[in-house]
Amino acid sequence: MTRPPHTQPADDALPPAKHHAHPPAIILVKPQLGQNIGMVARAMLNCGVTDLRIVAPRDGWPQETAYSTAAGADVVLDNATIHETTADAVKGLTYVAASTARMRGMTKPVVSPAGAAAEIIARNTGDVTTCGLLFGAERTGLENEDIVLSDAILNIPLNPHFTSLNIAQAVLLVCYQWHSYSGAMPDWRLETNEGDIAPRDKINYLVDRLEEELVRANFFKNPDMQPSVMQNLRNTFIRMNLTDQEARTMHGVISALIERR
């Protein structure tokens, strides 16, 4: 599940390239507060998810309070579609996961955000939206009649002693998981604004030169220790991942210390 730190994945372990991944629809069933709809839109657009479907919003549509909390994600709100029923909102979809913390006496698969994201990445590969995520009203959540229309229950694993999660935070977690699976960035890379990482021979040369200077300075009181001390020093320098420029700086540091001596 987790990739070991400090390793780049093999090409075939990478998630599918971004242009094959089509985002899911986010379906809000009977949302109560316009400000929550706005924060949902913001979280969606953060993750490149734009298909918002709203079933029977309590306070009608459009709502000014939604725009005020969307932090600029107006495009999502402008293109939101309004539906009378959940059945109408899921038309055309072939996979629907319904977010709920409570199990409902129904036999259904239960997926985490990662599980839902993997399903959506695997299924929603074409140009049309075939996957959707259902979220219920803030206070009451989804009704069983909504959940039965879904393929799976989406359960966000949280601290069992503190599960209070705003609807926009729930949408953010699931959309982010989809977005990160869709090839957003590797889990680890080395940023080198200054230039290239120094090749191993330059590091070896640096350590060889350091050893030479240390011998001249009688650093090795006991010559038997020299190989193991130098192995440790070489290991340290290689772990530093020096750039070419940083390696040159290290040469300068050695030269300066010699001069001073």
Next chain:
Amino acid sequence: MTRPPHTQPADDALPPAKHHAHPPAIILVKPQLGQNIGMVARAMLNCGVTDLRIVAPRDGWPQETAYSTAAGADVVLDNATIHETTADAVKGLTYVAASTARMRGMTKPVVSPAGAAAEIIARNTGDVTTCGLLFGAERTGLENEDIVLSDAILNIPLNPHFTSLNIAQAVLLVCYQWHSYSGAMPDWRLETNEGDIAPRDKINYLVDRLEEELVRANFFKNPDMQPSVMQNLRNTFIRMNLTDQEARTMHGVISALIERR
């Protein structure tokens, strides 16, 4: 990176058991708004992360507005420690990742929330906190003098055209990733409140009985089609993952339809 849907991971693919995973510290450097500190505390506790360290909060400490937005996560705020400098706040830590969207002309590893979570899971296994995550002031972010104290830059991959993310949302995404890696729940499981999944022999018996009744009802106009039609039907019933109770209901449905005939 993603696990194929509908497969349970092998035991050795599971993340480490929860009790081995020690949560990271969350370090807020010069936060401006108390309400954001409160929302950070809420997001932390959602994910079982409780060690909050605050460097030079603009409006002092404690702050009433923090408690008002913490939605009950008071325990995190009560135990927060206040520090004059970032260097003081990272004392005792051996791995620190600094959240920033901008690269800083420093050669540093860049990790995603998943990459940071994997590092923390791998490193922070004891009883004391050795890993921390740095977040800067809302408006200005972290200073270079904070970032240089870190092992890695934490970069949250978002829609490049819309990266506006509240500090509490950033904390939530990273803490959630750590929490989900710490063994919260499998990505996929089948919830069966009603009882056990019917074993394959019961499903086969159901399909065999259905076939018998279909032959009696002259369903197969062309007998050559019978094997392939039955193969499809058997596949459909097996894919349903029926519980024992649901399989009995199906038998009842068949019986009722026969009666009616």
